[in-house]
Structures are given as C-alpha cells and as structure tokens.
Amino acid sequence: MKKNKRSNYKQVQKNKKKYYTKLDVFLSRMASILKVPTGVALDMFSQRAVTTIRINNLLQNPQHTIDQLKKMGAVLKQVEWLKDTYVVENMDKSDLASTVMYKEGYFYIQNLSSMLPAAIISPTSNEKVLDMCAAPGSKTTQLASILNNKGSIVANDADKHRIEKLKDVLEMFGVKNTTVRYGAGEAIGGREEGHYDKILLDAPCSGEGLIYLKGEKPLRFWNIKKVKPMVNTQRKLIESAFKALKKGGTLIYSTCTLEPDENEGVVTYLLDNHSNADLEEIELINSEKFSSHKKHIKRGIIEWNGTLYSPEVSKTYRILPSGEMMGFFIAKIVKK
Ligand SMILES: C[S@@+](CC[C@H](N)C(=O)[O-])C[C@H]1O[C@@H](n2cnc3c(N)ncnc32)[C@H](O)[C@@H]1O
Incomplete structure (x- = not known):
C-alpha cells in the first residue's frame, strides 16, 4: 500500500508539466x-x-520651424549630440503627427x-x-x-x-x-x-x-x-x-x-x-x-x-x- 502511494505520487509529479507563457520565454531570453x-x-x-524629432533643413531654416513649434505650445529640449534634433517634452507622437507642419515635412518624428x-x-x-x-x-x-x-x-x-x-x-x-x-x-x-x-x-x-x-x-x-x-x-x-x-x-x-x-x-x-x-x-x-x-x-x-x-x-x-x-x-x- 505504502509502495503504491509513492509510485502514484511520482507519476503525478511526472505528469505535472511546467507551462511557460510567451512572455516568460521572451523575458528570460532578453534577460x-x-x-x-x-x-x-x-x-x-x-x-x-521620449518623443524626438529631427527638424528638416531642406524646406526652410530650422530656426523658423522651431519658432513655429514653440508658438504651437511644444516644449523642446535640444539633443546635445545631434544637430537640429529635439525631445518634445509635452507632446506624444500622435499629437505631433496630426499637425500640418508634420504633414508638410517640416520635421520628422524619429527615435x-x-x-x-x-x-x-x-x-x-x-x-x-x-x-x-x-x-x-x-x-x-x-x-x-x-x-x-x-x-x-x-x-x-x-x-x-x-x-x-x-x-x-x-x-x-x-x-x-x-x-x-x-x-x-x-x-x-x-x-x-x-x-x-x-x-x-x-x-x-x-x-x-x-x-x-x-x-x-x-x-x-x-x-x-x-x-x-x-x-x-x-x-x-x-x-x-x-x-x-x-x-x-x-x-x-x-x-x-x-x-x-x-x-x-x-x-x-x-x-x-x-x-x-x-x-x-x-x-x-x-x-x-x-x-x-x-x-x-x-x-x-x-x-x-x-x-x-x-x-x-x-x-x-x-x-x-x-x-x-x-x-x-x-x-x-x-x-x-
Ligand atoms: C528596418 S527596415 C528599414 C527602415 C529604413 N532604413 C528607415 O530607416 O526608414 C528594413 C527594410 O528592408 C527591406 N528589405 C527586406 N529584405 C530586403 C532585401 N532582400 N533587399 C533590400 N531590402 C530588403 C524591407 O522592405 C524594409 O523596408
């Protein structure tokens, strides 16, 4: 009887598979x-x-675009290592993508x-x-x-x-x-x-x-x-x-x-x-x-x-x- 119980226990443990979700697999791989x-x-x-933009210098003077963006209410912080590039601190990509200035190519939204x-x-x-x-x-x-x-x-x-x-x-x-x-x-x-x-x-x-x-x-x-x-x-x-x-x-x-x-x-x-x-x-x-x-x-x-x-x-x-x-x-x- 004792022996039977033990072998049952072993069988149950064997059948108990550990299931990992796709998220578990992804995270352990990335880690x-x-x-x-x-x-x-x-x-x-x-x-x-953060939302970052590159001001286009091919259509108009970048400073003009910056002034226009600021007038629109954008809070811009210059990226030190790249010319004409700014973090937009108070707007997300969809806000910016809906502006006329974006649709006309005055700036590019890019990571x-x-x-x-x-x-x-x-x-x-x-x-x-x-x-x-x-x-x-x-x-x-x-x-x-x-x-x-x-x-x-x-x-x-x-x-x-x-x-x-x-x-x-x-x-x-x-x-x-x-x-x-x-x-x-x-x-x-x-x-x-x-x-x-x-x-x-x-x-x-x-x-x-x-x-x-x-x-x-x-x-x-x-x-x-x-x-x-x-x-x-x-x-x-x-x-x-x-x-x-x-x-x-x-x-x-x-x-x-x-x-x-x-x-x-x-x-x-x-x-x-x-x-x-x-x-x-x-x-x-x-x-x-x-x-x-x-x-x-x-x-x-x-x-x-x-x-x-x-x-x-x-x-x-x-x-x-x-x-x-x-x-x-x-x-x-x-x-x-
Ligand atoms: C990471 S995306 C490129 C993004 C682009 N450099 C940008 O910054 O906008 C990779 C591109 O490779 C293209 N592609 C896939 N296989 C290719 C191949 N065999 N030869 C040339 N282009 C290929 C895809 O169509 C896709 O547009």
Missing part, C-alpha cells in the same frame, strides 16, 4: 542576452521612449537610436552613398539633410509597397539628391562592385527593440523561429554591401533587434570571410556628449548561449530599450 535579471528586462520593455546610423556614417557631398534597405525613409531623409541635398544617394528597397511610401516621404521632405531603386539588396554587390564610399545597411530583422510590453498584444509578431531565416538574409545582404563598398569606404550595419545571431553573429560572419573587413570604434557613442545615455548602452557580446563571436565585436554597441531610446544594434565596418 540572458542583456545580462540583467528578468524583472529588469520587464522594466526595460515596459517603457516608451534617437534610429538616428545613430546616419549620424555616424555622416557622408560628404563628394561621396557616393547607398541606403540598401531604405523604406520608409527615416534614415534616407536624415542622410539627405546632412548632405543639404548635395551629393548623391541611392535608396534601395525590396518591398514594392514600402518603396511607394519611401517616394512619398522623400517628396514630402524636399529631398532632391536621391535616386529610388526597387530590388533585392543581395544583387547590388555583384552589379556595382567597389562603387560606394558609404553604405548603410539597416537590415530587416526580428524587431525585438520595438517591443513595448504595455501595448496591445505586444508579442504577437515575436517568434524565435524568425531568427534563423533573418540571419540568412542578413548574411547575404552584408556580403553584398561589403562587395559594393570602395576600398577605404565605410559600412554601417544596424538592426532594431537584440538577437546576438542577427547582430554580433552577422558581423562575425563578415569578418571571418573577409580579412579586409575591419570593425571600428564608434566615436559618437564613445564621446562625452553621448555619455548621458551610458547606462542604456552595452558593448557587443562575444559569447551567447554557447556560440562564440569574434572578439572584435566588442567594438559594436547594443542600445537597451529605455525611456530614452528603443532597442538597437550598430556596427561600423571599414574596407581595408
């Missing part, structure tokens, strides 16, 4: 990647970044971490620039603003609908130095080998940096199974981008995900296959002006979940989701 407790990961993904790639690549008017995955155009418009509509940019994307949106945005913003192209980024390297001085590869990704856990059904698009096919595409895109780069040219690889295989893994893949690919330190992120964001930034990791990445990837940066910026990854590569 492990970011090396923080799950409670901290929950906090990070429960914050919405601060998404402004990093163009600011870092910082092209000059004698350089050929490629934005390989450009739609809907937040970074292309920023590149055009930096160039003051001079020089030449090719803005490419493989999605027909998004290309239409890109064209609209460029027109609304008064961009005149950009040629829009529809096609697979994978094909560009073979067609235009060694052609570009500066290339931005803002790659398609699993988008974890955008997840806001207080939003409606926040994990509906999140699925670990998406990572592998993304990595395949990202590897092909970075190969093509590197091929299209001139000797001495700069390639920025960025994503809005936190997955190591899509970030450090893709960069390691490039370094392993090209001895003339060099990772560089990112001056802007290391600068004093950027230091107020320090607690939300981590260097790239060289190992995760049993996979080793190149030690060089410690020159890359992962922006942690916070009340300041959305989650992001960025690497600066030069061709020797």
Whole structure:
C-alpha cells in the first residue's frame, strides 16, 4: 500500500508539466542576452521612449520651424549630440503627427537610436552613398539633410509597397539628391562592385527593440523561429554591401533587434570571410556628449548561449530599450 502511494505520487509529479507563457520565454531570453535579471528586462520593455524629432533643413531654416513649434505650445529640449534634433517634452507622437507642419515635412518624428546610423556614417557631398534597405525613409531623409541635398544617394528597397511610401516621404521632405531603386539588396554587390564610399545597411530583422510590453498584444509578431531565416538574409545582404563598398569606404550595419545571431553573429560572419573587413570604434557613442545615455548602452557580446563571436565585436554597441531610446544594434565596418 505504502509502495503504491509513492509510485502514484511520482507519476503525478511526472505528469505535472511546467507551462511557460510567451512572455516568460521572451523575458528570460532578453534577460540572458542583456545580462540583467528578468524583472529588469520587464522594466526595460515596459517603457516608451521620449518623443524626438529631427527638424528638416531642406524646406526652410530650422530656426523658423522651431519658432513655429514653440508658438504651437511644444516644449523642446535640444539633443546635445545631434544637430537640429529635439525631445518634445509635452507632446506624444500622435499629437505631433496630426499637425500640418508634420504633414508638410517640416520635421520628422524619429527615435534617437534610429538616428545613430546616419549620424555616424555622416557622408560628404563628394561621396557616393547607398541606403540598401531604405523604406520608409527615416534614415534616407536624415542622410539627405546632412548632405543639404548635395551629393548623391541611392535608396534601395525590396518591398514594392514600402518603396511607394519611401517616394512619398522623400517628396514630402524636399529631398532632391536621391535616386529610388526597387530590388533585392543581395544583387547590388555583384552589379556595382567597389562603387560606394558609404553604405548603410539597416537590415530587416526580428524587431525585438520595438517591443513595448504595455501595448496591445505586444508579442504577437515575436517568434524565435524568425531568427534563423533573418540571419540568412542578413548574411547575404552584408556580403553584398561589403562587395559594393570602395576600398577605404565605410559600412554601417544596424538592426532594431537584440538577437546576438542577427547582430554580433552577422558581423562575425563578415569578418571571418573577409580579412579586409575591419570593425571600428564608434566615436559618437564613445564621446562625452553621448555619455548621458551610458547606462542604456552595452558593448557587443562575444559569447551567447554557447556560440562564440569574434572578439572584435566588442567594438559594436547594443542600445537597451529605455525611456530614452528603443532597442538597437550598430556596427561600423571599414574596407581595408
Ligand atoms: C528596418 S527596415 C528599414 C527602415 C529604413 N532604413 C528607415 O530607416 O526608414 C528594413 C527594410 O528592408 C527591406 N528589405 C527586406 N529584405 C530586403 C532585401 N532582400 N533587399 C533590400 N531590402 C530588403 C524591407 O522592405 C524594409 O523596408
């Protein structure tokens, strides 16, 4: 009788499975990647970044736009490390997006971490620039603003609908130095080998940096199974981008995900296959002006979940989701 009871107990325990929710799985994965407790990961993904805008210098003097915004009641705080960029302290994105000034292209609503790639690549008017995955155009418009509509940019994307949106945005913003192209980024390297001085590869990704856990059904698009096919595409895109780069040219690889295989893994893949690919330190992120964001930034990791990445990837940066910026990854590569 005693024996029976014990074996029943064992059977019941065996059948008792522990069920994890999708949220549990997401948080434990993020906690492990970011090396923080799950409670901290929950906090990070429960914050919405402040509203930030980039004033368009292509349609009118930025000061005029700032004066108009202030007259409208906007409380603006200048972002120290980026020209013509402001935190709007008393309005959210939807308030701003409904204004006539926004609809006419006088400013762009854009998260601060998404402004990093163009600011870092910082092209000059004698350089050929490629934005390989450009739609809907937040970074292309920023590149055009930096160039003051001079020089030449090719803005490419493989999605027909998004290309239409890109064209609209460029027109609304008064961009005149950009040629829009529809096609697979994978094909560009073979067609235009060694052609570009500066290339931005803002790659398609699993988008974890955008997840806001207080939003409606926040994990509906999140699925670990998406990572592998993304990595395949990202590897092909970075190969093509590197091929299209001139000797001495700069390639920025960025994503809005936190997955190591899509970030450090893709960069390691490039370094392993090209001895003339060099990772560089990112001056802007290391600068004093950027230091107020320090607690939300981590260097790239060289190992995760049993996979080793190149030690060089410690020159890359992962922006942690916070009340300041959305989650992001960025690497600066030069061709020797
Ligand atoms: C992260 S979004 C780019 C956002 C854009 N850089 C911006 O700042 O507005 C990635 C883009 O890659 C495009 N894309 C996906 N696969 C591609 C491919 N094989 N070649 C070129 N573009 C691709 C998608 O259509 C999407 O617009």
